[in-house]
Amino acid sequence: MKLIRDINDCKTCAYKSYLFSNLQPEDLSRVNISRIEKEFLPGEHIVRQGDKIASFMYLRKGLLKLSREMEDGKNQIISIARPLDFIGLLSVFSESYYHFSITAIENSTLCFIDLSLMKEIIRKDGIFALKLLENMSNVNEMIMSSWLSINEKNLRGRIAYILLFFCNEIYHTEEYSLPVSRKEIAELIHMRTENVIRILSEFRKDKIIEIEGKLIRVLEKDKLQQIADFG
Amino acid sequence: MKLIRDINDCKTCAYKSYLFSNLQPEDLSRVNISRIEKEFLPGEHIVRQGDKIASFMYLRKGLLKLSREMEDGKNQIISIARPLDFIGLLSVFSESYYHFSITAIENSTLCFIDLSLMKEIIRKDGIFALKLLENMSNVNEMIMSSWLSINEKNLRGRIAYILLFFCNEIYHTEEYSLPVSRKEIAELIHMRTENVIRILSEFRKDKIIEIEGKLIRVLEKDKLQQIADFG
DNA sequence: TATCAATTTTGATATTTATCATATGGTATA
DNA sequence: TATACCATATGATAAATATCAAAATTGATA
Structure with missing residues (x-):
């Protein structure tokens, strides 16, 4: 300080x-x-x-x-x-x-x-x-x-939601550095750290996002939105 | 009205x-x-x-x-x-x-x-x-x-929590008539109606509460508190 | 009263999520 | 440098929860 x-x-x-x-x-x-x-x-x-x-x-x-x-x-x-x-x-x-x-x-x-x-x-x-x-x-x-x-979303939906939150509400760009650890994401959207990591990896494998450590690049925003809405 | x-x-x-x-x-x-x-x-x-x-x-x-x-x-x-x-x-x-x-x-x-x-x-x-x-x-x-x-409780803990809520915060007595349906309880504590009913039945079988329709009689308040805290 | 609809209940099963184990790489620290 | 400690990562498995189905009960209504 x-x-x-x-x-x-x-x-x-x-x-x-x-x-x-x-x-x-x-x-x-x-x-x-x-x-x-x-x-x-x-x-x-x-x-x-x-x-x-x-x-x-x-x-x-x-x-x-x-x-x-x-x-x-x-x-x-x-x-x-x-x-x-x-x-x-x-x-x-x-x-x-x-x-x-x-x-x-x-x-x-x-x-x-x-x-x-x-x-x-x-x-x-x-x-x-x-x-x-x-x-x-x-x-x-x-x-x-x-x-x-x-609350009403399943785990995939929550991850999609929070990725879009940083995208739309905080950084206003599809490429950003996560300001929080995986553990903190878990604490924010009520799930376990392992599952945060697992689902981020899934999204990466599905080519919806790219991940380099804290750096997130959203490739398929529409798909992410769909997962957030219905997943 | x-x-x-x-x-x-x-x-x-x-x-x-x-x-x-x-x-x-x-x-x-x-x-x-x-x-x-x-x-x-x-x-x-x-x-x-x-x-x-x-x-x-x-x-x-x-x-x-x-x-x-x-x-x-x-x-x-x-x-x-x-x-x-x-x-x-x-x-x-x-x-x-x-x-x-x-x-x-x-x-x-x-x-x-x-x-x-x-x-x-x-x-x-x-x-x-x-x-x-x-x-x-x-x-x-x-x-x-x-x-x-x-959020941090499992389903049994949530049911215990809400029963104690009505008991301690609303009616100030161990025997009260639920003002809401099982479905509404589910909507309040984020679970499914069937599981609300199932866990209420469990508590009844374990002689922690008695149930007559909407009427709830809390028999073992301490046990309920324990379930709310650690269950 | 008879009928329909909604609620409550229970059981069986499927799905989701958590837990446990293990590994790797990075970073701080003695 | 060696050590310990996190964060990240992945797989296997266990536990929790949701879903589906069917029946009993209750309540409202014609």
């Missing part, structure tokens, strides 16, 4: 518009003063399950995973989060402690804003609060939808 | 305190004037997937199910909702249309408050908005936690 100062002023931040656009100038300026900018490397924890929630977080750049460690020691990945996903909204306003860990899976830059300041602004500024409510709704709808989709 | 007027004034509503307690008197009075009270019988739809969201809803009494119909026609039950679960919060503030259906599974009473009025009050009253944010966080944390729990 590295403290940085990439953005000089919230006023010029490209992501401002999605959340802070309607904030009163004086409030935005207070946010700007209080905020801390941090850069994380892949694998670095941003928060750990059980940590006290003290900041409102804001992913500016990069990719994160949210995961929960279960009583039996097994891990489940709740979601992959991009900028604008506002994953920090998940439980900031209700819980004192995080019920999940957040880990960078790519070089990631986050802004940390003191939580009590945020709450103060919310209390004062209902329009901003409504914006937060909308964003929180969206985050939840997104996570739930993907869970429901994954 | 029946229009009723069980409560004369929001001021005297027992559930007011959980959400509307800090509302300004004049706002509470506007809510009181605008609100519509409705009673639903088991099986009646309150909203349907695809309906336009026009109201903020508030479960006063009863039990609901949230479910989503998937593209392939299969149903998944997202959650069971009690009073105070504020299930209406799930996507009211972001989406124009419901992404799920809500159905009564017991006699249920709901208050409907015009959504534009609610938004107006939120914009004006940040403290109320913060309360909503907290509640929304709680709803989501609850739903996610139960999903994660269910």
